[in-house]
Amino acid sequence: xxxxxxxxxxxxxxxxxxxxxxxxVNGLGLRRLHQSVEVEDSPCTRGxxxxxxxxxxxxxx
Numbered sequence: 001x002x003x004x005x006x007x008x009x010x011x012x013x014x015x016x017x018x019x020x021x022x023x024x025v026n027g028l029g030l031r032r033l034h035q036s037v038e039v040e041d042s043p044c045t046r047g048x049x050x051x052x053x054x055x056x057x058x059x060x061x
Contacts, residue, residue, distance in 0.1 A: 004041040006049075007059040009034065014055060024048040025055060 010030040014022055028048055029037040039045050049058060
C-alpha cells in the first residue's frame, strides 16, 4: 500500500516568527513563500503542521 502524501504550501512569511515555528517550517522542507512540497502523512508531520497551521495551506491527496 502506498504512503499517504500531503501537499503543503507556505502562504505567509516565516520571518519574525519564533524559533520553534521556524524549525517546523524548515523541517517540513519549506524555504520560500508560495513553495509547495509533498510530505508523508505521519503523526510527527501532523504535529509540525499543527504548530504552523497559520502559515501553511494543506491539501490532502
